Amino acid sequence: MLDLHALIAALHLLGSSWQPWAVVIPGILIGLLIHSVPGLTTSMALAICLPLIPYMNFLQALIFMTAMYAGSVFGVAIPAILLNVPGSAAAVGTTFDGFPMAKAGKHNEALGLALVASCFGQVVVYLLLLGLAGPIGAFALKLGPPEMLVLSLWGVTLIGTLSGRHLSRGLLAGVLGLLLGTVGVSARGVPRGTFGIDLLLDGIPVVPAIVGLFAAAELFNLVGREYIVDNLAQRQVKAIRILAGMREAFRHKTVMLRGAILGSCIGIIPGGHAIANLLSYSEARRVAKDPEKFGTGDPRGVLAAETANASSEGGSMATLLALGIPTGGATAVMLVAFSMQNITGGPSFMRDHADIVYAVILANLAQVAVLAVVGFAFIFAAGFVVKVRLRLLVPTILTLAVIGSYALSHDIAGPITLAVFAIIGWIMHKLDYPVQAAVVGLLLGRGAEGNLLRTYQMSGGNFGFLLTRPIAIVMFILLVASTTLPLVRSMRTAARKGKLKWNEEHS
């Protein structure tokens, strides 16, 4: 719980000097920029900056890294909205309504919405961490393979039922993704579907595959259009309209709050941050009175996805700060920076350095204010993309995407993956199969299979084992309820309509 002495010490630490704060703006800018090239990742940026760490004091180093982290959490949304190319898996949900908004000339508003959502999500999760980092971290450790398996299944089922017009096609696309996700050496040491290619031993490179699926499906669609925004009058970058978008966000407080809380909860589970934005988006769409508006450029879609994206990233900070156990690439690099400053992670970290933990959390809260300003300037600049002719923009994005995928794999495997999945994405789009379901399946496939295997191994083949996992059981019930209830509801509505029609015809 909240340790007031440590909190005061933390405030003192933060307020005693301006120097730790000098690194906030560069950190945020690096974070924002790194995702302008699809394929570059936050952990890469952090790793590149590691040699700087010994020259900073510990607090400065941590503020620098968390600033970079904060910037990158929002940075992924910018290409997602403007170009439909999510900067990372965590921004997939943002594309659903963000890009349609941009196409309709509401790019200013969409970016404004996303900025507020990202700041809001980060504020919520860091407030939660301030009070509950310890218990959250301890809870996270209780989540083992069975829980992670149920979460993955939940992700695939939800995206399958909610994307596209056909339930069966959504589920089929999700399963296709899951199967593709199992390519590579399994946790049991068996290579599958690698065709003797060493590069596939680690599975299909996920980021180039996703960029391929999305970029191709959407960018090929843009061929023939002059600009992202058709209407000349709308093709503007106006600060006032970004502000309008930011104001609009506050009209949907429940959507944001729900997204932030869902994101915080799911972010605790390792790998959860890739799913949080989708679950939040699906939830927002499920509870909406007019779900059919989602996917056509609904501000609530952007808000739901972005708040969850931002807050889920904080979840993995909880396990790092409270337990010193990294659950993701970026937090792993941060742990390295801890050790470079001779501070080892672990529960003793929280115990011995509670003031520093609080200082990091408070600094993150303060950074949100800086992010709001720096992010505003950044999206103002980025918004000018809408003024670029598509015949210049599309090849540029594709080139950048190819370079990004090359940077990720350091060889031609990245670009080849991108090309292959571009073709798959294009075909799926043509045949009206939801690409996003396949993406989610692909993201979760490897973990889902590994966790199924581990659940089986832990149980020793005994079904009774599942009864000892109450959290998994609750999650499974939620999975079934959240996917079947809307189905039942829509079937009932359809039945009622059918009955009415029948009555009309036969009366």
Add this chain to the structure above:
Amino acid sequence: MERRTFLTSGAAVLGSSLIGAAAGCSRFRSVEGNRGDQAWPQRLLTIVVPFDVGGSADRLSRGFAQYMPKYLGQPMTVVDRAGASGMIGTNWLLQQPTDGYTVMMTPATPYIPINIIITNAHYTLDDFTFVNGQWTDYSALIVAKDRPWRTAGELIDAIRANPGKISTGVDFGSVGHIETLAMLEALGLKPNAIRFVTFDGSGAMHAALAGGQLDFYIGQSESNLVIRDYVRTLAVFLDHRVPDFPDAPPINDVLKPYHATVPLIAGSVRTFVFPSAFKVKHPVAYAKFVSAYRATLDAPNFKKFLSDNQMAGDWVGEARTTQIIREQFEVLSKYKSLLNKS
């Protein structure tokens, strides 16, 4: 030359991945004759790490990139090419020209033997020159803190009394996995006497152990440090006790009452690795690298870097390093057949 150096150092700001590309380009442009050996190195060296950023080899390499250029006369850059337990990066090293401008930093054992024995890599130990195993790790047997066993003997007795009930986490084909199997075999137990739960990498496994999802684990003592507050170390896979774990006896002392012994497999032996052709073709250049490397190991600021990061910089030399790696290869080959039974 001036210009090229300027270009590459400019690229350094852009990030290691871009530098990789820049170094690649300059490689195409430069043509070096045999007399180049005296002048070697004339441009940037690339350290390839066949594992992800943030890992031990990556961190160590970044230390070298910072301190070694002073003695080498040229900058060094780190490129991480992770994948397939190091096989992707190792293959890549072998595809580069053998001019010494690409060197690998890796835990040569267990990964190179494992690549060869288990994942059917297309290389052999003869393809490499192992400069110096400067930092070696060993395995330790740990149990989750809330478990009742206070000694390794109690754990072994519990396994014998409840066959098939006690669980362990393994990274498939790792040294810890093989040591676990070797211990079971030495005790006359079948692999199914315990539940093997297979993980991809040690991160998730550590979390599972700390969360009490697993009972025990045999793995690298140094990576176990992350979760040291959640576990008890019951034995070390060495022939002597170590100050880090004063209460943990050597494993073969534990096994003595059971009339069993296990081979002690060295954990990660981290070393610079060149394709063997480099030393054969350019002995002078190789010697220059080694002397710059030794000068770095002796430099006070590098020593401080190592101790700050809890790393080691011992000098054991090429012959001894190669011998250790060959011995490990033999042991791993011997126990390969056990893997498929677990």
